[in-house]
Amino acid sequence: MPTPPKFLGIHASPPNWLRWLLTIIPFALLVIIYALASDTRQRENPSDKLLPTASKMYDAMQRAAFEENARTGEYQLWTDTGASLRRIGIGLGIAALCGLLCGLNLGIFIGMEHLFLPFVTFVSIIPPLAVLPILFIVFGVDELAKVVLIFIGTFPLITRDIQLTVKKIPREQIIKACTLGASQTSLAYRIVLPQIMPRLIETVRINMGPAWLFLIAAEAIAATNGLGYRIFLVRRYLAMDLIIPYVLWIVLIGAVVDSVLRLILRTRYAWYLESQE
Amino acid sequence: MNPDELRKTSCLFLEDVYKAYGSKVVLDNIDLAVAAGEIVTVVGPSGCGKSTLLRLVLGQEFPSSGTVLVDGQPCGFADRSRGIVYQKYSLFPHLNVLDNVLLGLRLSYGFFERRRRRKEFEERAMTYLTRMGLQEHSRKFPHELSGGMRQRVAIAQSLIMQPKILLMDEPFGALDPGSRENMQIFLLELWEEFKMTIFFVTHDLEEAVFLGTRIIVLSQYYTDNRGHGEEVRRGARIVADYALPKVAQSTLVKTTAEFGALIQQIRQEGFNPKYIRHASSFDLAHPHSFQTLCAEDR
Numbered sequence: 001m002p003t004p005p006k007f008l009g010i011h012a013s014p015p016n017w018l019r020w021l022l023t024i025i026p027f028a029l030l031v032i033i034y035a036l037a038s039d040t041r042q043r044e045n046p047s048d049k050l051l052p053t054a055s056k057m058y059d060a061m062q063r064a065a066f067e068e069n070a071r072t073g074e075y076q077l078w079t080d081t082g083a084s085l086r087r088i089g090i091g092l093g094i095a096a097l098c099g100l101l102c103g104l105n106l107g108i109f110i111g112m113e114h115l116f117l118p119f120v121t122f123v124s125i126i127p128p129l130a131v132l133p134i135l136f137i138v139f140g141v142d143e144l145a146k147v148v149l150i151f152i153g154t155f156p157l158i159t160r161d162i163q164l165t166v167k168k169i170p171r172e173q174i175i176k177a178c179t180l181g182a183s184q185t186s187l188a189y190r191i192v193l194p195q196i197m198p199r200l201i202e203t204v205r206i207n208m209g210p211a212w213l214f215l216i217a218a219e220a221i222a223a224t225n226g227l228g229y230r231i232f233l234v235r236r237y238l239a240m241d242l243i244i245p246y247v248l249w250i251v252l253i254g255a256v257v258d259s260v261l262r263l264i265l266r267t268r269y270a271w272y273l274e275s276q277e
Numbered sequence: 278m279n280p281d282e283l284r285k286t287s288c289l290f291l292e293d294v295y296k297a298y299g300s301k302v303v304l305d306n307i308d309l310a311v312a313a314g315e316i317v318t319v320v321g322p323s324g325c326g327k328s329t330l331l332r333l334v335l336g337q338e339f340p341s342s343g344t345v346l347v348d349g350q351p352c353g354f355a356d357r358s359r360g361i362v363y364q365k366y367s368l369f370p371h372l373n374v375l376d377n378v379l380l381g382l383r384l385s386y387g388f389f390e391r392r393r394r395r396k397e398f399e400e401r402a403m404t405y406l407t408r409m410g411l412q413e414h415s416r417k418f419p420h421e422l423s424g425g426m427r428q429r430v431a432i433a434q435s436l437i438m439q440p441k442i443l444l445m446d447e448p449f450g451a452l453d454p455g456s457r458e459n460m461q462i463f464l465l466e467l468w469e470e471f472k473m474t475i476f477f478v479t480h481d482l483e484e485a486v487f488l489g490t491r492i493i494v495l496s497q498y499y500t501d502n503r504g505h506g507e508e509v510r511r512g513a514r515i516v517a518d519y520a521l522p523k524v525a526q527s528t529l530v531k532t533t534a535e536f537g538a539l540i541q542q543i544r545q546e547g548f549n550p551k552y553i554r555h556a557s558s559f560d561l562a563h564p565h566s567f568q569t570l571c572a573e574d575r
Binding site for chain 2: 177183
């Protein structure tokens, strides 16, 4: 009997310890290369700004997170984080809610599909950043324009995704519900809606990426706080010691939100994951 | 019996039903009257339109022309009067077994009525589940059940609505031979208890003859006076229609010589492309059978 190789080829079946090791390797490499490069540069010039040492980054973050800003009296990191999360939460939240309702109705009611789907497709092709100036002109440079940008960037995609999911529900199941006495509204909101909730969570997970993109773009152009605003602000002073930890912080937030959504999916919608396989 | 009388008394009545998709004719002048309490099994070569016929009765599709009556009423979109059990997709994946069975009751009553009679509904659903031998699985989800259990839940889900006719589209087609036979026996037991009318489509001749109190053979292998040119597009017709024993029998009957002979006969009449009979000489032996031939075929 052949023994499967540990790592190479299509028949490979790595043991558990190797899986962990393989996962860690690229991260470890990145850290090591950075540390070496940073060390080399710091030796030549102790005030080098491009590749700051870990301790410099730590100090910068320490100041941002735990020291009151002398001018505004705020804790900068938390203000930025709060502002950004609020924008992305409202924007993506409203987009998810509207996308759910629109996608559901477009998917079930053929007339609605013909009326709105081509339009939604058209809107989804518009590059949201191209209309950002319009949004700033129309909604001002305050919160609203940023939220609207996130909404416009994610709503059509969520709608399309939900609509396709509804379409994929077998015709048999719809007919079956009719034979059980379902009216058209209860079909939509009591049979189909609960079935597409897990897909909504998945599509929100996928749309987190674009949402962050639009958020940071909007903050970079016009804002007074926010994670994206801060990164672009301190870029002027080449403050890599703050930019790098901020980026890592955004990654951390994204990862946490993603795993919370995944946890909800696993605990509340086990049937969905099972029937996907 | 004459068609007018049958039209009034039959549980299911089809007259002059045609179904075409574009230029392809699937069903060609179907006439059928089914009395209440029968198990009608429908067999025929693959692609002959068995499932299309079932969908016409269900209201999932509509005939290109002709009449379909359920209990004397013209057949509209799918509703509570007809139950359906498909081969798959009959259960709702997001509901557990009990909720699946309860769904029909819940959907049929308003919010307050539903709240007030919750206990009663649940008890009724549990009675059905117990009858199906599934009382211990009431909290499981469909994906946790075996194929046979799923189909039993699907049957309970339909039966609790007490439909005038229960339609089944190859319900046991995906089961292994053992559980398939168990389900056949189980269905007959239920039928003896509830005496519901069943319209059962299958491609398995043995299953059809064993289950049915009446068997209908749909086939496109026949001829009539319309000629043989390219322009003649024939669809399937009912080429044979037999009464079968009215009482449920043990599976031993499957091994008897008569059982085998009947299957052979049906295979010859419906499934053999070389065995061609004229539309006026089909083997329509069932007393409720009738045929509306066009003038030149009489």
